[in-house]
Amino acid sequence: MTTEIQTETTEIQTTRGKVYVIDRGRTTLRAGQGLLTGLEVVFRHFRDALTRKLERPSQQTGVFTVQYPEERLKLPEAFRNFPILLYDDETGQELCTSCFQCQRICPPQVIHMTQARDPATGKPVPAVAEFLIEYDACMSCGLCAEVCPFDAIKMDHEFEYSTDVHGGLTLNKEALNRPISYYEKIAPTFWAEVKDSAMKKLQGNMKRRPDLIGVAPQMIEKIKAKRAEAAAQAPAPAPAAPEAAPVDKAARLAAARARAAEKAAEAVPEPATDSAPTDKAARLAAIRAANAAKKAAAEGAALAADAAPPASGMPADKAARLAAIRAANAAKKAAAEGAAPAADAAPPVVESAAPAADAAPPASSMPADKAARLAAIRAANAAKKAAAQRDGSEE
Amino acid sequence: MTDILRSWIGGALPDWLIVLIAYLLVTLIVLFYAVGNFIMMVWAERRVIARMQDRLGPNRVGPAGLLQPIADAVKMFTKEDIVPRNADRWVHLLAPIVALAPVAMMLAVVPWGRGWEPIDLNVALLYIVAVSAVSGVGLMMAGWGSNNKFALLGAMRAVAQLVSYEIPAVTALLTVVVLAGGMSLLDLPYMQAGVPIMGATILCGDPAGCSPLLYSTVTSFPGSPNEPVQALDLGLGWWVFTPVGFLGFLVFFIAALAEGERTPFDIPEADSEIVAGYMTEYSGMKFATFYIAQYILNFALSALAATAFLGGWQGPGVAALANMGGPWVHVAAALSAFYLLAKIWILFFVMIWLRGAFPRLRVDQLMDFAWKLLLPLALVNIVSASLMVGLTQWTSAQWGGLVNLDGFAPWQRQLIAVLVTAIINIAAAYWILAINQRPREAEWDEEELVIAP
Numbered sequence: 092m093t094t095e096i097q098t099e100t101t102e103i104q105t106t107r108g109k110v111y112v113i114d115r116g117r118t119t120l121r122a123g124q125g126l127l128t129g130l131e132v133v134f135r136h137f138r139d140a141l142t143r144k145l146e147r148p149s150q151q152t153g154v155f156t157v158q159y160p161e162e163r164l165k166l167p168e169a170f171r172n173f174p175i176l177l178y179d180d181e182t183g184q185e186l187c188t189s190c191f192q193c194q195r196i197c198p199p200q201v202i203h204m205t206q207a208r209d210p211a212t213g214k215p216v217p218a219v220a221e222f223l224i225e226y227d228a229c230m231s232c233g234l235c236a237e238v239c240p241f242d243a244i245k246m247d248h249e250f251e252y253s254t255d256v257h258g259g260l261t262l263n264k265e266a267l268n269r270p271i272s273y274y275e276k277i278a279p280t281f282w283a284e285v286k287d288s289a290m291k292k293l294q295g296n297m298k299r300r301p302d303l304i305g306v307a308p309q310m311i312e313k314i315k316a317k318r319a320e321a322a323a324q325a326p327a328p329a330p331a332a333p334e335a336a337p338v339d340k341a342a343r344l345a346a347a348r349a350r351a352a353e354k355a356a357e358a359v360p361e362p363a364t365d366s367a368p369t370d371k372a373a374r375l376a377a378i379r380a381a382n383a384a385k386k387a388a389a390e391g392a393a394l395a396a397d398a399a400p401p402a403s404g405m406p407a408d409k410a411a412r413l414a415a416i417r418a419a420n421a422a423k424k425a426a427a428e429g430a431a432p433a434a435d436a437a438p439p440v441v442e443s444a445a446p447a448a449d450a451a452p453p454a455s456s457m458p459a460d461k462a463a464r465l466a467a468i469r470a471a472n473a474a475k476k477a478a479a480q481r482d483g484s485e486e
Numbered sequence: 487m488t489d490i491l492r493s494w495i496g497g498a499l500p501d502w503l504i505v506l507i508a509y510l511l512v513t514l515i516v517l518f519y520a521v522g523n524f525i526m527m528v529w530a531e532r533r534v535i536a537r538m539q540d541r542l543g544p545n546r547v548g549p550a551g552l553l554q555p556i557a558d559a560v561k562m563f564t565k566e567d568i569v570p571r572n573a574d575r576w577v578h579l580l581a582p583i584v585a586l587a588p589v590a591m592m593l594a595v596v597p598w599g600r601g602w603e604p605i606d607l608n609v610a611l612l613y614i615v616a617v618s619a620v621s622g623v624g625l626m627m628a629g630w631g632s633n634n635k636f637a638l639l640g641a642m643r644a645v646a647q648l649v650s651y652e653i654p655a656v657t658a659l660l661t662v663v664v665l666a667g668g669m670s671l672l673d674l675p676y677m678q679a680g681v682p683i684m685g686a687t688i689l690c691g692d693p694a695g696c697s698p699l700l701y702s703t704v705t706s707f708p709g710s711p712n713e714p715v716q717a718l719d720l721g722l723g724w725w726v727f728t729p730v731g732f733l734g735f736l737v738f739f740i741a742a743l744a745e746g747e748r749t750p751f752d753i754p755e756a757d758s759e760i761v762a763g764y765m766t767e768y769s770g771m772k773f774a775t776f777y778i779a780q781y782i783l784n785f786a787l788s789a790l791a792a793t794a795f796l797g798g799w800q801g802p803g804v805a806a807l808a809n810m811g812g813p814w815v816h817v818a819a820a821l822s823a824f825y826l827l828a829k830i831w832i833l834f835f836v837m838i839w840l841r842g843a844f845p846r847l848r849v850d851q852l853m854d855f856a857w858k859l860l861l862p863l864a865l866v867n868i869v870s871a872s873l874m875v876g877l878t879q880w881t882s883a884q885w886g887g888l889v890n891l892d893g894f895a896p897w898q899r900q901l902i903a904v905l906v907t908a909i910i911n912i913a914a915a916y917w918i919l920a921i922n923q924r925p926r927e928a929e930w931d932e933e934e935l936v937i938a939p
Binding site for chain 1: 534
C-alpha cells in the first residue's frame with residue numbers, strides 16, 4: 092500500500108531528529124461546531140482504519156495494531172532482554188574466559204560460573220566450565236554485557252521465555268551459548284565495533300586452552316568430526332613427507348606397535364612385569380610425542396632432530412617432557428627461521444622420536460604415566476602453536 | 487399467523503389453542519429477532535469502536551471475531567452468581583427481570599415490516615412510553631437491593647436521568663401524534679410514503695396513465711377526510727425530511743441516547759466514577775440480563791425512532807412490489823423488514839460514533855441540556871407540527887376564515903407548510919441556543935491586577 096503524507100502534516104528534519112508539524116485546523120469554533128468537528132475526526136479515523144495500516148506517525152490515522160504472534164515489530168539493535176554467551180562459529184571456542192567480571196557486577200546476583208581447569212595439571216585455564224544465569228531473577232540491566240572485557244556476554248533480543256517448568260529459567264552454558272553469527276545478525280553495528288578486538292583476544296585465549304576445553308558443548312562433536320575430516324584430507328597437500336603427514340595413520344601404527352609390545356610383554360614373563368603398565372603408558376606417551384613432533388616437522392620444524400636424541404638417557408617421564416619442550420622450542424625456532432627445509436627434516440624427526448620411545452621402557456618410576464601424557468599434550472600444543480606462528484609469519 | 491395455523495391444523499385443535507400457539511410463536515420470533523440483533527450489536531459495537539480508536543477489536547474467535555459474543559455468553563453462564571451478604575435477596579434477584587421485561591414488551595407494537603406487526607394497538611405510542619418507564623423501577627431495585635453505595639448512587643442517577651429525559655422524548659413523540667392524528671405505530675410508515683420533503687402530495691393527474699410502480703394509493707395526508715388518491719410514491723416521504731420531523735427526530739434521538747444510557751449520557755454507569763453504577767454488585771447471568779436489557783432498549787428505541795421519523799419500513803421499491811400483487815407482496819414485506827433493520831443499524835452506528843467521539847457529561851450539564859434546550863425545542867416543535875397539519879389539511883371553515891388555502895393544490899399547501907415551519911423552527915433553535923450560551927468570560931484587565939505587597 093502506498094503511503095501518502097497527509098497535506099496537513101509536514102515532516103521537518105532537525106539536527107535532533109524528526110519533528111511532525113500537524114495543522115489542527117481552526118482553534119475557535121462557534122457553538123456546536125466543536126461537536127461536529129469531533130464527529131468528523133472520529134469518522135476519519137474509522138474510515139482509514141478500515142482501509143489501511145498506520146505506517147508512520149505523520150499519517151495520524153490507520154490501524155496501529157500489530158497482531159503480535161503473526162506480525163512483529165523490528166526490535167532496535169540496542170534492545171536488551173537477557174544475556175547470552177557467544178562462541179566462535181568456526182572453532183566453537185567460547186569467548187568467555189571466566190574472568191568473573193559479570194558475576195561481580197550483576198546487581199541481582201544471578202550469574203554463576205566455574206572456571207575450567209586443566210585436567211592434567213589442575214591449573215585454571217582461561218575458559219569457563221559451567222555458566223549459569225537465572226533468567227527469572229535477571230533484571231535485564233545489561234551491566235554484564237557492559238563490563239565484559241572479552242565481549243563474550245551480550246544482551247539477546249529473544250523475550251518469549253514463559254514456561255511452566257519450575258527452574259526452567261535457570262539456563263546453563265549450553266542453553267546460553269549462541270554463535271557469533273547470531274549476534275551479528277541481531278546487532279550488526281554493535282558487533283562491528285568490537286569484532287576485531289574480541290577476535291584477537293579470543294585467539295590469544297585459545298592458545299592457553301588445552302584441547303577441547305572452552306569449546307561450546309554443542310559444538311564438540313562437530314569440531315571432532317571436522318578435525319577427523321581435515322585429517323583424512325591432509326595427505327594430498329603434503330607429498331614430500333608421506334610417512335609423517337597422515338597423523339591418524341601414524342597413530343594407528345603407534346597403537347599397533349603398542350599392542351605388539353603389550354603382547355610381547357605378556358608372552359615373555361620378564362622380571363619387570365610389575366612395571367608393565369608404566370611401560371605401556373610411557374611408550375604411548377612417547378608415541379604421541381613422536382606424532383606431535385612429526386606434525387611439527389611436517390609443518391617446518393627443521394632442527395627438532397638435533398634436540399631429541401640427548402633425551403634418551405634420562406628417566407622416561409622427564410625425558411619425554413624434555414623431549415616435548417625441546418621439540419616445541421625447535422618448532423618455534425623453525426617457525427622463526429622459515430619453512431624452507433621442512434621436507435628434508437621430516438625423517439630425522441621420526442628417528443629422533445624413536446629413541447624417546449625406546450627410552451621409555453627402563454623407566455620404572457611411578458608418575459611416568461601422567462607426566463608422559465602431559466608431555467605429549469604439551470608437545471602437541473607446541474606444535475600447533477608453531478604451526479600457527481608459521482602461518483602468521485608467512486602472512 | 488393465526489390464519490396460517492388455522493389453515494394448517496385447523497381441524498385438529500380447538501380454536502383457542504391455535505390462537506394461543508400463534509401468539510406464543512410470534513412472541514418467540516420477536517424475542518429471537520431482538521436477541522439475535524443484540525448479539526450482533528455487541529460484536530459490532532466492539533469492532534466499530536475499535537476502528538474508531540485505530541484498533542482492530544476482537545478478531546480471534548471465529549471469522550472476524552464473529553463468535554466472540556458466543557464466547558462471552560459461555561463465560562457469563564459459567565460465572566458464579568454472587569449476592570452480597572447484606573443485600574435484599576429478593577429485590578436483588580428481581581431487579582434484572584424487572585429491567586428486562588418492559589424492554590422486551592416494547593417490541594410487541596413495532597411494525598417490523600409491511601404487514602409484519604406482532605400486534606395492532608391503537609395506543610401503541612402511549613404503551614411504549616408507559617412501559618419503558620417501568621424499567622426505571624428495575625434499576626432502582628438493583629441499586630437499592632445491592633446494599634452498595636455505588637449501586638445506589640448509580641440507580642439514583644439513572645432514575646433522575648430517565649425521568650428528566652422522558653419529558654423531551656415524549657414531547658418529541660407528541661409531534662408524531664399530531665402529524666399522524668393517532669397513536670398507532672402501525673399507520674406511521676404508511677403515512678410516510680411519497681417523496682422527500684413533499685410527502686405523498688404529488689398527485690397523479692390522469693388515473694389511467696399512472697404506473698403502479700411509481701404511484702400508489704394513499705390517503706393524501708394523515709387525518710385527511712379526503713378520498714384516497716394516487717400519489718407519487720418512492721417510499722421516501724419520511725418525516726425527518728420536513729423541518730418538524732427533523733427537529734423532532736433530533737430531540738427524540740438525543741433523549742433516546744439518555745434513556746438507553748449511551749455515551750455521552752452514560753452517567754448512571756460511569757465506570758470511572760462509581761464502578762458500574764447499579765450493576766456493581768451483579769455478576770454472571772444477572773449482569774448479562776442487565777446487559778441484554780440495555781442493548782435491547784437501544785434496539786427498541788432505535789426501532790421506535792426509525793418508525794416515527796425515518797419512515798419505519800418505508801423505502802424505495804416497497805410500494806411498487808406491493809402494488810404488483812400476488813407473491814410479490816411477501817417480497818415487499820421482506821424488503822421492508824430489511825429497510826427497517828438497516829435504519830435501526832444506522833442509528834446504532836451513530837450511537838457508537840457518538841460514543842467514540844464525545845466524553846461523558848456531568849449531571850448538571852445533563853439536566854441543563856434536557857430542561858433548557860431539548861424541552862423548549864420540543865415544545866416549539868409541537869406548535870410547528872400543529873401548524874403543519876393545519877396548513878396542509880384544514881379547510882377554510884376549520885380555520886374559521888383566518889387562513890384560506892382551499893384553492894391551492896396539495897403540493898402547494900405542503901410547500902407553504904414546510905417553509906413556515908422551517909422559519910419557526912430555525913428561529914426558535916437559534917434563539918434557544920443563544921439564550922443558553924454561557925456569557926463570555928471577562929478578559930483579564932492587567933492594570934487592575936493587585937499585586938500582593
